[in-house]
Amino acid sequence: MLCGLVAVPAAIAAVRAAGDGVLELRSVDGVVVVNGLSGTLWGQMDKGRLVVTDPISSDGNVLVSGADRTRTVNDSTTVYFGRNIHFQVTGGKYRLALRGSGIDFTAVGVGTAQLTGSALAADPGTYAVDQGRWTPVPLFGQRLVPFGVQPVPAGGGPVLIP
Numbered sequence: 617m618l619c620g621l622v623a624v625p626a627a628i629a630a631v632r633a634a635g636d637g638v639l640e641l642r643s644v645d646g647v648v649v650v651n652g653l654s655g656t657l658w659g660q661m662d663k664g665r666l667v668v669t670d671p672i673s674s675d676g677n678v679l680v681s682g683a684d685r686t687r688t689v690n691d692s693t694t695v696y697f698g699r700n701i702h703f704q705v706t707g708g709k710y711r712l713a714l715r716g717s718g719i720d721f722t723a724v725g726v727g728t729a730q731l732t733g734s735a736l737a738a739d740p741g742t743y744a745v746d747q748g749r750w751t752p753v754p755l756f757g758q759r760l761v762p763f764g765v766q767p768v769p770a771g772g773g774p775v776l777i778p
Contacts, residue, residue, distance in 0.1 A: 636725050637746050637764035644719040644741030644753050646733040650712045653767070655725010657705040657712070664716015666696040666703060676708025726764030732757070 636655060641648065650657065660682075670678045671692050680686075684698030696703075703712065703721075717734070719741065733740025733753040742750040745763055753759070 633725075635765035637762075639723040639727075639729055639761060639763040640744045641719055641721050641729075641731075641753075642742050642744075642750065643739070644731070644733070644743070645717040645737035646715075646719075646731070646740050646753060648712075648714045648719055648732075649730040650710075650714075650721075650723060650727060651729075652705065652708075652710045652712075652723060652725055652727035653764075654708065655705070655723060655727065655764070656707060657710070657721055657723040657725075658703070659719070659721020660700065660702045661714055661716045661720070662718025663699045664697075664701070664714060664719070666701055666716075667693065667711075667713040668696070668703070669693045669711040669713075670708070671711070672709055674708075676710070677704075677706045678710060679704045679706070723763060726766065727762075728766075729761045729763070731759045731761060 641659070666680065668678050668680060669692055673692065680696050680701065680703045682698065682700045682702050683696035686697070687695045689695060717737070731743060731753045733755045735755050740753040740755055742752055743761060744750045745761060
């Protein structure tokens with residue numbers, strides 16, 4: 617266990633590039649949508665549905681294991697259902713939409729996450745950005761959480777991440 621505690625911070629430090637941020641989720645019950653522009657993500661969920669969209673298949677890999685069943689929507693989107701689903705993104709642009717319980721992950725890079733806790737959960741879980749304080753996931757409404765240095769479009773307006 618001690619090795620694991622030492623290895624995770626070292627792994628986070630090793631993969632960070634200039635402008636990268638860190639988003640961590642712990643024991644989240646609800647809906648999480650992560651739109652990554654770049655970076656790495658690894659995590660697991662106890663039970664639920666994971667929709668993976670990899671719009672540019674050549675810029676990184678998305679690996680998923682442990683799903684009870686899968687459904688391919690198109691060339692870039694796959695849906696995974698089940699218990700004890702593990703997932704990893706190894707670079708590039710990605711979108712993960714999770715609906716379930718016991719969602720834990722660490723994302724390193726640049727992107728946004730939309731968080732909505734389950735109203736049925738006694739504790740909807742927590743999140744932290746850049747090793748800051750742990751904040752409860754909101755039960756009502758949706759919280760948009762950016763991580764990393766967000767790009768600014770040429771016109772100066774907000775960036776819309778599909």
